[in-house]
Amino acid sequence: MFMVYWKKMLQDKTDAPMMSFDTSIEARAYIKGLIDAIKLHIKDTDEIKLIKEFEVREHMKSTNKRRRIG
Numbered sequence: 001m002f003m004v005y006w007k008k009m010l011q012d013k014t015d016a017p018m019m020s021f022d023t024s025i026e027a028r029a030y031i032k033g034l035i036d037a038i039k040l041h042i043k044d045t046d047e048i049k050l051i052k053e054f055e056v057r058e059h060m061k062s063t064n065k066r067r068r069i070g
Contacts, residue, residue, distance in 0.1 A: 002027040005055045015055065027056040 002021045009016040018034075021027040031054045039045045 001059045003057050003059055004030055005057060007053050007055055009053075018054075020059075024056055024058070031056070 002024045004018040004021070004027050005015040006018055007015050019027075019030055021030065031051065034054070035045075035047055035050050038050060039047065
């Protein structure tokens with residue numbers, strides 16, 4: 001399972017879990033959609049800077065282990 005996080009978005013500056021997906025491709029497409037939606041509503045949005053605010057992490061189903069994906 002792959003989870004999308006928005007870095008440091010919670011009040012305590014921890015990462016906010018957004019949505020889980022079966023593949024990293026789906027997770028990255030979700031991030032792209034979020035960025036596209038933000039760009040539609042906020043002019044002069046720096047897409048490169050914004051994409052760095054999101055992270056995809058793989059969560060192993062059999063254990064609580066997780067690792068970052070690119």
